[in-house]
Amino acid sequence: MKSDETLLSIIDYLGDVDGAGVTEIAAHLNLAKSTVHDHLTSMGEHGFIVKRDHEYQLGLEFFNVGQSVRNRFDIYRATEPVIDSLYDQTEEMVWLFTHENGRVMCIDGFAGNTNIDANSLIGSWAYMHCNSSGKAILSQLPDSEVEAIIDNHGLPAQTSNTITDSDELFTELERIREQGYALNLGEDLEGIHAVGVPLVFEGEVKGALSIAGPAHRVDLDRCENELAEMLFAARNDIELNLAYT
The missing domain is CATH 3.30.450.40 (GAF domain)
Structure with missing residues (x-):
C-alpha cells in the first residue's frame, strides 16, 4: 500500500510541474532518491514516464489510457x-x-x-x-x-x-x-x-x-x-x- 501511495504521489507531482529530476522529486516528496528512481524506471518501461533533457515527464501512455476511459x-x-x-x-x-x-x-x-x-x-x-x-x-x-x-x-x-x-x-x-x-x-x-x-x-x-x-x-x-x-x-x-x- 505504501508503495502504491509513493507511486501516485510521484505521478501527481509530475502532473503539476513541467518536468523534474530525481533529486527535485525526492526532496519535494521527502523520499529517498533510490526509491524515486526505481519507480520512474518502472513507469518508463511501460511508457508512463519519459526522460527529456535530464528531466522526467509524464508519458503519452497516460493520454492513451485517458482516451480509453473517456470513450467508455x-x-x-x-x-x-x-x-x-x-x-x-x-x-x-x-x-x-x-x-x-x-x-x-x-x-x-x-x-x-x-x-x-x-x-x-x-x-x-x-x-x-x-x-x-x-x-x-x-x-x-x-x-x-x-x-x-x-x-x-x-x-x-x-x-x-x-x-x-x-x-x-x-x-x-x-x-x-x-x-x-x-x-x-x-x-x-x-x-x-x-x-x-x-x-x-x-x-x-x-x-x-x-x-x-x-x-x-x-x-x-x-x-x-x-x-x-x-x-x-x-x-x-x-x-x-x-x-x-
Whole structure:
C-alpha cells in the first residue's frame, strides 16, 4: 500500500510541474532518491514516464489510457455531435461534465472564440456546488448522497457568490428540480455565468451539459430563456443518441 501511495504521489507531482529530476522529486516528496528512481524506471518501461533533457515527464501512455476511459462513457459518445451544434447556435462555451466521487470532471467541450484554453479544462475536476453542471447533477441525487458529498468535500467558497451553506444549497437544488436547469452566476469564476441541465437516461444520472460565457453576454434572462431552451432541445437529441448507442 505504501508503495502504491509513493507511486501516485510521484505521478501527481509530475502532473503539476513541467518536468523534474530525481533529486527535485525526492526532496519535494521527502523520499529517498533510490526509491524515486526505481519507480520512474518502472513507469518508463511501460511508457508512463519519459526522460527529456535530464528531466522526467509524464508519458503519452497516460493520454492513451485517458482516451480509453473517456470513450467508455456512453454519455460522451452521445453528446459529442451535439456540442458543436450548440456552439454554432450560441457562440458561447459548451461543456459536458460527469461526476465521480463527489466531484465533476469536464470530459468534453468547446471554448470557441475566448481566451479560455479548452484543453486545460477538459479532464479537470470541479466542486459540484458552485458549477452549473455540478448542481444540475446534485439535483438528481438522493439527499443522503448530497449530504455525504458535502461531508466529504465541504462547500468551499470559490467566489463571493458561492453557496457555502448546506440549507441554502438544498433550497437551490429543489428550485433546480422544479425549473429543470441550474445556474452558476459567477459562483465558480467571477464574471462567468453558466446554465446547465442534467442528463438522465433510464433512471441513471449520466452527467450534465452546460453553456457558459461572460456575464455581460450570458445574463440571467438569456440563461433562463434562450439558453435553457436550447439545452432542453439538445438533451432530447442526446437521449435519442443514448437510446441507439
